[in-house]
Amino acid sequence: MPELPEVETTVRALNRAIAGRRIRSAWVGWRRLFERSPERRALPAALVGRRIYRVDRTGKFVCFRFASGATLALHQKMSGRITIGAPDQYARFTLTLDDGRQVVFSDKRKFGRGYFYRRAIGEPLTGLGPDAAALAADPAAFGQRLAARRGRIKSVLLNQAVVAGIGNIYADEILWRAKIHPVRLASVLTTVDHRRLAAATRAVLGQAMRRGGTSFRDYLDPNLRRGTYWTVRAVYQRAGEPCRRCRTSIQKATVGGRGTHYCPTCQRV
DNA sequence: TAAATCCTGTCA
């Protein structure tokens, strides 16, 4: 569900709300949440008593940082939600803090996963490429990473090992803004395309972060607030509606197994 | 590189 702007919104709010708090107790309501985690047999007890000194983000992972390099990383996948307040019917994991508040990981579809690292970070976090927001500041470096990949540009943008943070909504939005067709091969993009793609990535992710992300289904921030990028989106879930540049009807197709929205006039293969 | 898989809910 959440992509970079939603996860960034989430960690900023969490950090403001709970940095410095100590974990009084922890509850795992669905064992498979941590099935691929190091130290899974020690959980959730290994979390109790630790002080959260910071909450930040690696790609789409929400990371709670503790002393001595310990980290709890949560990935919300499609329907995960991290809130501060009372558990709902989809609560899979909770942290009760020393001030009595609860951090609740809810996940309707049970795709979400958690990882606890006692010291150094390992997989899957170490397999991520550079963060999209940072990489887009350097169009040449961005272009170089994309050019090294076979496959369609949309699929390459979604590959977290290439660049971390972009998901299905923002891939479509970025490609529309850059005027690049989603099925174009990443390897044939020109220097001009790379510049456009980098600029589009900065613009789209920046605007989405300022708007607190996109809420069209499940996403809410930790304080249960919705993101408003939805109202300014150009293509995602706008099939049949007019392109904001040329009024051509937005098309929907499947690319790499994902619903893909684009303008057939503005975006050429 | 496509399809199946992990899950559950919602909407047409």
Added chain:
DNA sequence: TGACAGGATTTA
């Protein structure tokens, strides 16, 4: 009832 959903890995 079937299609589809802000993800990502595994299998063919």
